[in-house]
Amino acid sequence: MxxxxxxxxxxxxxxxxxxxxxxxxxxxxxxxxxxxxxxxxAIEEAVRVLLQGLGEDHEREGLHKTPLRVAKAFREGTRxxxxxxxxxxxxxxxxxxxxxxxxxxxxxxxxxxxxxxINLFSYCESCLLPFYVQCHVGYVPSGQLVVGLSKLSRVxxxxxxxxxDPQRLADDICSALQNNINPDGAAVALxxxxxxxxxxxxxxxxxxxxxxxxxxxxxxxxxxxxxxDFEDKNKSFxxxxxxxxxxxxxxxxxxxxxxxxxxxxxxxxSLEVPLCNGHSMESPSNGKISSKPGPIRPAMVTAVTSILxxxxxxxxxxxxxxxxxxxxxxxxNFESSNLELKMNGFDLGKLxxxxxxxxxxNSQSQIHSVLNLPxxxxxxxHLLPFHGVVHIGYFDEEEGKGIARSILQSVVxxxxxxxxxxxxxxxxxxxxxxxxxxxxxxxxVEASHICMISRGIEKVGSSTxxxxxxxQFSTDPAAKALFLQTISNSTSSGG
Amino acid sequence: MxxxxxxxxxxxxxxxxxxxxxxxxxxxxxxxxxxxxxxxxAIEEAVRVLLQGLGEDHEREGLHKTPLRVAKAFREGTRxxxxxxxxxxxxxxxxxxxxxxxxxxxxxxxxxxxxxxINLFSYCESCLLPFYVQCHVGYVPSGQLVVGLSKLSRVxxxxxxxxxDPQRLADDICSALQNNINPDGAAVALxxxxxxxxxxxxxxxxxxxxxxxxxxxxxxxxxxxxxxDFEDKNKSFxxxxxxxxxxxxxxxxxxxxxxxxxxxxxxxxSLEVPLCNGHSMESPSNGKISSKPGPIRPAMVTAVTSILxxxxxxxxxxxxxxxxxxxxxxxxNFESSNLELKMNGFDLGKLxxxxxxxxxxNSQSQIHSVLNLPxxxxxxxHLLPFHGVVHIGYFDEEEGKGIARSILQSVVxxxxxxxxxxxxxxxxxxxxxxxxxxxxxxxxVEASHICMISRGIEKVGSSTxxxxxxxQFSTDPAAKALFLQTISNSTSSGG
Numbered sequence: 006m007x008x009x010x011x012x013x014x015x016x017x018x019x020x021x022x023x024x025x026x027x028x029x030x031x032x033x034x035x036x037x038x039x040x041x042x043x044x045x046x047a048i049e050e051a052v053r054v055l056l057q058g059l060g061e062d063h064e065r066e067g068l069h070k071t072p073l074r075v076a077k078a079f080r081e082g083t084r085x086x087x088x089x090x091x092x093x094x095x096x097x098x099x100x101x102x103x104x105x106x107x108x109x110x111x112x113x114x115x116x117x118x119x120x121x122x123i124n125l126f127s128y129c130e131s132c133l134l135p136f137y138v139q140c141h142v143g144y145v146p147s148g149q150l151v152v153g154l155s156k157l158s159r160v161x162x163x164x165x166x167x168x169x170d171p172q173r174l175a176d177d178i179c180s181a182l183q184n185n186i187n188p189d190g191a192a193v194a195l196x197x198x199x200x201x202x203x204x205x206x207x208x209x210x211x212x213x214x215x216x217x218x219x220x221x222x223x224x225x226x227x228x229x230x231x232x233x234d235f236e237d238k239n240k241s242f243x244x245x246x247x248x249x250x251x252x253x254x255x256x257x258x259x260x261x262x263x264x265x266x267x268x269x270x271x272x273x274x275s276l277e278v279p280l281c282n283g284h285s286m287e288s289p290s291n292g293k294i295s296s297k298p299g300p301i302r303p304a305m306v307t308a309v310t311s312i313l314x315x316x317x318x319x320x321x322x323x324x325x326x327x328x329x330x331x332x333x334x335x336x337x338n339f340e341s342s343n344l345e346l347k348m349n350g351f352d353l354g355k356l357x358x359x360x361x362x363x364x365x366x367n368s369q370s371q372i373h374s375v376l377n378l379p380x381x382x383x384x385x386x387h388l389l390p391f392h393g394v395v396h397i398g399y400f401d402e403e404e405g406k407g408i409a410r411s412i413l414q415s416v417v418x419x420x421x422x423x424x425x426x427x428x429x430x431x432x433x434x435x436x437x438x439x440x441x442x443x444x445x446x447x448x449x450v451e452a453s454h455i456c457m458i459s460r461g462i463e464k465v466g467s468s469t470x471x472x473x474x475x476x477q478f479s480t481d482p483a484a485k486a487l488f489l490q491t492i493s494n495s496t497s498s499g500g
Numbered sequence: 501m502x503x504x505x506x507x508x509x510x511x512x513x514x515x516x517x518x519x520x521x522x523x524x525x526x527x528x529x530x531x532x533x534x535x536x537x538x539x540x541x542a543i544e545e546a547v548r549v550l551l552q553g554l555g556e557d558h559e560r561e562g563l564h565k566t567p568l569r570v571a572k573a574f575r576e577g578t579r580x581x582x583x584x585x586x587x588x589x590x591x592x593x594x595x596x597x598x599x600x601x602x603x604x605x606x607x608x609x610x611x612x613x614x615x616x617x618i619n620l621f622s623y624c625e626s627c628l629l630p631f632y633v634q635c636h637v638g639y640v641p642s643g644q645l646v647v648g649l650s651k652l653s654r655v656x657x658x659x660x661x662x663x664x665d666p667q668r669l670a671d672d673i674c675s676a677l678q679n680n681i682n683p684d685g686a687a688v689a690l691x692x693x694x695x696x697x698x699x700x701x702x703x704x705x706x707x708x709x710x711x712x713x714x715x716x717x718x719x720x721x722x723x724x725x726x727x728x729d730f731e732d733k734n735k736s737f738x739x740x741x742x743x744x745x746x747x748x749x750x751x752x753x754x755x756x757x758x759x760x761x762x763x764x765x766x767x768x769x770s771l772e773v774p775l776c777n778g779h780s781m782e783s784p785s786n787g788k789i790s791s792k793p794g795p796i797r798p799a800m801v802t803a804v805t806s807i808l809x810x811x812x813x814x815x816x817x818x819x820x821x822x823x824x825x826x827x828x829x830x831x832x833n834f835e836s837s838n839l840e841l842k843m844n845g846f847d848l849g850k851l852x853x854x855x856x857x858x859x860x861x862n863s864q865s866q867i868h869s870v871l872n873l874p875x876x877x878x879x880x881x882h883l884l885p886f887h888g889v890v891h892i893g894y895f896d897e898e899e900g901k902g903i904a905r906s907i908l909q910s911v912v913x914x915x916x917x918x919x920x921x922x923x924x925x926x927x928x929x930x931x932x933x934x935x936x937x938x939x940x941x942x943x944x945v946e947a948s949h950i951c952m953i954s955r956g957i958e959k960v961g962s963s964t965x966x967x968x969x970x971x972q973f974s975t976d977p978a979a980k981a982l983f984l985q986t987i988s989n990s991t992s993s994g995g
Contacts, residue, residue, distance in 0.1 A: 067594050070591075096565075121964070158962070428596050428646045457649060493743065
């Protein structure tokens with residue numbers, strides 16, 4: 006049992022519509038298998054197949070709870086299939102009299118209601134990765150009825166928690182509002198952000214706005230959908246909607262229905278889908294270390310197809326045909342043996358030290374600083390990406406000499422492209438650098454975890470920093486402080 | 501029943517620790533009373549007493565589900581009393597080897613792990629209103645164990661979901677991490693924002709950063725708490741923690757334990773607690789309309805005391821002694837008869853039209869624009885504040901003449917200081933202004949709803965805009981567009 010000591014909780018929860026994510030605490034608290042539904046068990050089994058396909062031992066510490074964790078997250082992330090809009094708005098329609106002199110529209114009758122900046126997460130139907138949504142919803146009340154404001158957010162969430170693409174998500178929300186609230190019109194505008202695949206993420210610019218959610222390098226699209234009075238050119242509601250969004254700095258000008266090239270949305274859509282199983286994909290070479298994903302294993306594709314089925318989807322729906330391949334391709338970027346095979350002969354201890362004037366070298370302390378090396382890794386607890394930047398500092402005897410940035414980038418890539426946890430990634434990079442220089446190494450990793458922000462806790466904007474120190478950095482606080490200050494200076498100057 | 505058609509949900513939820521808020525859908529879906537626990541029923545009964553004390557008919561449409569809604573929100577908002585940190589971290593401690601050569605600290609063993617910018621809501625123990633928390637947590641792993649990153653957020657939430665003040669919240673989180681994860685040290689830094697009481701809110705500056713969560717005019721404090729290595733002056737962990745926060749633009753310099761004047765935190769603490777029941781409070785006069793809250797009714801104070809008891813708190817705990825008075829005082833700002841009594845003789849139709857050069861008057865259209873009138877109202881569905889600004893536009897025959905801003909502010913205050921919904925507030929202000937000028941009025945209300953952002957859906961940053969139009973504005977889209985553009989210009993220039 007978890008921490009809930011009182012029986013009332015179950016009673017209060019059992020009729021809920023908007024249940025939040027499935028927690029993993031029940032895993033940790035050793036709940037019996039009897040309480041896990043068949044669909045979740047089936048996904049769990051499929052995830053084990055995926056882990057095996059990645060060359061992992063799914064019984065190892067850190068992974069043995071991953072299949073159930075991922076299965077619950079998948080079910081929870083698609084809970085919208087099991088929710089009905091009618092149940093959400095039913096009983097939340099409140100009578101609000103309009104103007105009674107017939108000369109105008111006021112408040113609940115003929116006015117305009119807009120809720121701006123609703124943060125959501127949805128799931129890309131092309132690759133099964135979460136994408137971030139900023140949602141704006143408006144409607145023109147009719148029949149002297151208004152709907153509770155929070156319901157607009159909840160209705161949007163019902164459709165976000167399905168496998169989606171941006172335009173269908175907007176259309177689904179819009180028509181659900183139109184059909185269930187029966188207003189004179191409904192309008193939906195979405196800004197959506199999709200994470201890049203690892204190769205592209207390596208090229209993102211340095212984060213310049215550290216206090217904001219780091220969306221640089223993500224694919225962004227804006228879509229909208231409208232009905233009723235919002236489509237009536239003789240009425241100004243659509244323009245009013247845009248004007249009200251503009252008051253919050255939200256610019257949708259030029260955005261109309263189906264205005265964006267839908268093909269360019271999910272990065273997986275540009276990937277080649279093999280005609281026969283076992284055919285491997287092309288992917289760009291990654292600097293010193295080639296990370297061409299290995300061959301797609303038919304068993305993994307079959308496993309993902311079964312996941313789609315367990316989520317209540319039709320794997321033969323045309324938008325989902327390529328999805329199992331895309332998801333497996335994504336996962337194969339993090340194959341355990343992928344890079345190790347290519348690392349034969351790559352000996353960090355034998356790396357030639359190249360003069361590298363681009364490094365920030367503090368001449369007094371001889372600390373070399375190589376900052377803002379982008380990375381994308383995969384959380385081994387949730388099979389979801391975490392990504393960000395790595396800062397590396399190390400001592401070197403010879404002033405002005407150091408290791409090439411591209412080699413350190415490859416080291417970062419080498420340790421990032423596997424199932425990981427951020428703490429271990431940080432330590433492994435520090436140890437690898439320390440082996441070369443011996444005097445001391447310090448590594449700071451700053452990352453956003455999709456598992457932290459897309460799952461139930463939805464801590465949008467949170468970020469995790471980890472530090473590892475070796476050698477002189479572990480005994481010399483001034484050196485640590487100096488390196489942290491170097492990062493700080495670089496961040497604030499956008500460098 | 502709600503929309504959940506499958507029995508598995510209950511099974512999956514029943515062991516959950518981190519259950520999210522109690523939904524109101526079950527109210528709407530007509531679930532039987534049998535599933536509601538006694539504590540919730542008791543609070544529901546107390547809320548009915550409060551509504552009666554406010555002069556409301558708790559059976560009227562819009563209010564009849566409010567008591568249960570509020571009761572569930574209170575229980576859910578204090579769910580932390582029924583959660584145990586041990587259950588959250590248990591099973592989420594993962595072994596991560598540290599450096600094996602003994603010369604340094606790396607990753608999981610002796611490194612530093614920091615999660616920044618965790619958004620939370622807590623409940624003020626002085627007045628029972630929610631306050632917003634931005635939380636940063638760090639720890640120094642020991643025993644070659646790291647904790648799942650999301651657990652840091654969950655542990656923080658356990659203590660946020662109790663009646664708190666900022667320093668105790670920081671201390672609770674810190675000692676819970678120290679005692680349950682057993683790291684070499686734990687550090688917590690919080691930025692907390694508390695809503696002002698209505699009188700103070702009327703004086704907030706205009707929102708200048710419309711795309712950000714509007715915290716202007718809120719009371720802000722920063723607090724921190726630390727243990728173990730973070731308190732060791734010979735080690736640099738505390739400085740490292742501060743440096744890592746600084747990378748995200750978070751500045752805690754000068755903030756140390758108990759550094760802020762705790763007395764000035766909750767605005768209710770500056771209110772006089774009556775020595776005997778029935779004694780009325782002093783409050784500043786509000787322009788044309790006096791809104792001195794009516795006498796505190798003993799039955800209401802008793803009702804709030806019983807709520808504290810039902811939440812599992814000790815109403816005699818010294819920090820809670822004044823809480824029932826403070827909460828009732830807050831509520832009495834929105835007493836239904838409060839302002840109506842004072843409005844005797846205040847006839848909008850007889851208002852003298854004063855020359856008011858401060859108004860923005862578009863000479864071509866003769867539209868007067870009075871922008872950014874601050875307001876604070878109380879959501880009648882959740883008994884939680886919503887607040888923001890009102891923009892009023894109206895036609896006037898005589899160029900340059902108009903109604904004084906202070907009078908319109910009073911009109912806004914008059915309709916705001918009651919149990920409301922934003923749509924009705926918008927309409928009522930529009931109708932009131934239209935009555936005076938006859939030709940046309942347009943009102944735009946922009947508001948943040950604490951009920952939208954503090955309850956389960958936690959849509960931080962969302963904001964709602966409502967528009968009502970009367971007379972010429974309802975037939976002349978160009979006039980609407982012109983007024984919206986005027987607001988937009990004013991917002992972007994910070995005016």
